Amino acid sequence: MEFKVPTMAQLMAMGEEPEILFWVGCAGSYDERAQKITRDICKILHHVGIKYAVLGTEESCTGDPAKRAGNEFLFQMQAMTNIEVLNGYNIKKIVTGCPHCFNTIKNEYPGLGGSYEVIHHTQLIQDLINEGKLKAEGGESFKGKKITFHDPCYLGRGNGVYEAPRKALEVLDAQLVEMKRCKSNGLCCGAGGAQMFKEPEKGTKDINIERIEEALATEPQVIAAGCPFCMTMLSDGVKLKDKDQEVKVLDIAEITARANGL
Amino acid sequence: MASQIIFILVTLAGIGLFSFNARKVIRNIKIGRPANRNDQPAKRFMTMLKVAFGQTKMAVRPIPFLLHLVVYLGFVIINLEVLEIMIDGIFGTHRVFAGLGGFYDFLIGSFEFLALGVWLACVIFLIRRNVLKLKRFSGVEMKAWPKSDANYILITEILLMSAFLLMNAADSKLQALNEGHYISAGAFPVSAYLQGLLPSSAASLVMIERACWWFHIIGIFAFLNYLPYSKHFHILFAFPNTYFSNLEPKGEFTNMASVTNEVKAMLDPSFVPAETAPGKFGAKDVNDLSWINLMNAYTCTECGRCTSVCPANLTGKLLSPRKIMMDTRDRLEEVGKNIDKHGADHQDGKALLDDYITREEIWACTSCNACTEACPINIDPLAIIVDLRRYAVMEESVAPGSINAMLGNVENNGAPWKYSPADRLNWAEQS
Incomplete structure (x- = not known):
């Protein structure tokens, strides 16, 4: 990248505190496709000049998949270790690149001693647009393009965030089309509840195929996502349907970064 | 006098048996582990009012919402009539609220329209389940008892509403004959069309009127006692269930x-x-x-x-x-x-x-x-x-x-x- 991504340890050494901590998450850190989204979130933060930092190697899994899989012990061990790190750095505000990290830190950490203002990266983008700090200019034009947004369960139904990602798409002057099942009726991509890490049970169809068929029915040029796990499921679905040449699956952060030529 | 005693006994038995079974249900629920859902009473009350009383979450599917609303309103409002039936049954009076005059006519008239609405809605519900065979009502868990349960409820409601309307039809015909204690009271905009089906002799009409009256009230007590065995328990449990429902974000799981x-x-x-x-x-x-x-x-x-x-x-x-x-x-x-x-x-x-x-x-x-x-x-x-x-x-x-x-x-x-x-x-x- 053209700029250096600051870590908390570095800032601390300089006696500085960031405005916001960017919680990258496991997928954003290790998954090749999600790493691109992570870099785009950093580019946006860098572009608007927000003072931010990441935890880098001090970050660890929030414990979300362990908790959804029923291992409360492991979840709380992870949570308490992370809270110790976060509180040690006196963190006040966190932006996450993943709705699962967002939900866990926002809702499940306070009861274990970790209270922070937590937002998802689509909410950050919405705020920046509202404040006039972020527009859609200087980059790729999405004008008139058909875009459909897939609501991540832990952002939408889980936490009632439906407008932020759509706001980020509205500024593109694109043609926003909704799937039949959207917002509070949105259909899961099939990855939640620790399904990402196992083979599905016996059935007639994979959930991501059911979802991608619905997405493709809107005849989109772009399927927008807001979660690295949805990204995997949707991308796989588009590939399986042999549509990956015509239809792109992009995260809201990637779309924003492209539109601004970042 | 004998009928008053029988009525009081039936009422006591109906309510007694229900309390006995309801207590068992409450005991069963208390087998569960404790959970504290007594916070934010105002928000809980509003949730109950909105979701259970106002049925806001039903509106997502407009057709069942409307049909269900008719049955719900019918159930709640026609049960006002039960108050009159109770008083008449205990004291041997007949249409004790008739003194309300024009307002009584309005009430009885409204009940008749609602009864017709409930009757029609239940018939449509039966068609949806048994003729159209909506996918939602099938599935591995919907065989045997659960399938019959729904049909029993709908058929019972149809019978109760039919009895109610027939009772009114016979009553109004007796009123016209100036028969005994059948004083002129009430308006019968729906059951008027049923009068033609009924015999003209006063004795037969009295028998039909009484039979329907007893069927209606005994039916209600039977229904009440059917609830603990049925999916229909929601008519009571919907209220505490929404009051004690989860108010936190859905994504949040409890920390143990x-x-x-x-x-x-x-x-x-x-x-x-x-x-x-x-x-x-x-x-x-x-x-x-x-x-x-x-x-x-x-x-x-x-x-x-x-x-x-x-x-x-x-x-x-x-x-x-x-x-x-x-x-x-x-x-x-x-x-x-x-x-x-x-x-x-x-x-x-x-x-x-x-x-x-x-x-x-x-x-x-x-x-x-x-x-x-x-x-x-x-x-x-x-x-x-x-x-x-x-x-x-x-x-x-x-x-x-x-x-x-x-x-x-x-x-x-x-x-x-x-x-x-x-x-x-x-x-x-x-x-």
């Missing part, structure tokens, strides 16, 4: 306090837990679930909105959130019967997990909350699924192999995949 104690003790040896931890983590049987889960089970109307939006069920997996609720109730009823027969400590060697709900079902859940969103009265099947998973993972260490591998990775590498924690920032080095 018992685990917090152990984890704190592990991380800090000097930590002394405030209370002793319960013996079991998660749920194997109904007594390991919370009383909220168990009340949810009694409240479930088996409408299948949850299952119809469940991504696992939609793609042919075994999981059906409705079945989770029905299994929980069936097992709880079984445990309750065991207590009645053999005392509180009886073990029948069965459990909710495996004997009712299989592992394949609980592992198919994506925790997407589509089921809890869809439930018109805020039932939470996901909470039960998670508690069953907790038991499987924490007490038995039995989970699908790939789940165990993921848990191992989180424990050892701080990520669900097998990557080195030292590589966590590598993404920043690329462009």
